[in-house]
Amino acid sequence: MNPAESAAICQEFLDSVYTIPHGEKIKECIQCGTCSASCPSSAAMEYGPREIIASLRAGMLDKVLSSNTVWLCVSCYSCTVRCPAAIPFTDVMYELKRIQTEKKVSKDTGPTVMAKSFVAVVDKYGRNHETELLRKYFFQTNPFDGIRNIPLALRLIYRKRFHLRPRKIKGLTALKKMMSAIDNHRKEQP
């Protein structure tokens, strides 16, 4: 990504963050690090929550976006509830995921494949179907790992933790209509 593209994405990201409730509070970050210390995933992230805000201020958001950091956020809200500046950091992470997906600024890795496969399965059935999710995931990442995990999958099927056949929710058509309306509404936003 060249510097002009990077600056444009950074600005677009900031504009979208300012539209979320209390998003403008991102300017009030005091770099205390409470978010990173509270985050259960920060040890595995290339850039922790505090560093993400620092990168944003330094105009280096492209580094964050080209890493798998945002996909390791498990939406636990610890950062949000503990931030002394009341910054809704979990929502900032959602915006980062959205912009990373739309701009296609990084290659798919394990966490992104898992997240995208999950969305595809939930879109299809209205709920998760673990067997299909893992089939999609291993097929795109490491099929041999999938084969190695077949004994575990069989044990889970035996204990009725996994189901071979997907089960759709009732009212899937209505759910799809609702999701499509939300998507269209978001696209119409300036």
Ligand code: SF4
């Ligand atoms: S806890 Fe809040 S104020 Fe402190 S570094 Fe994180 S986002 Fe900034």
Ligand code: SF4
């Ligand atoms: S919501 Fe995400 S970024 Fe915040 S503490 Fe939880 S995992 Fe970390």
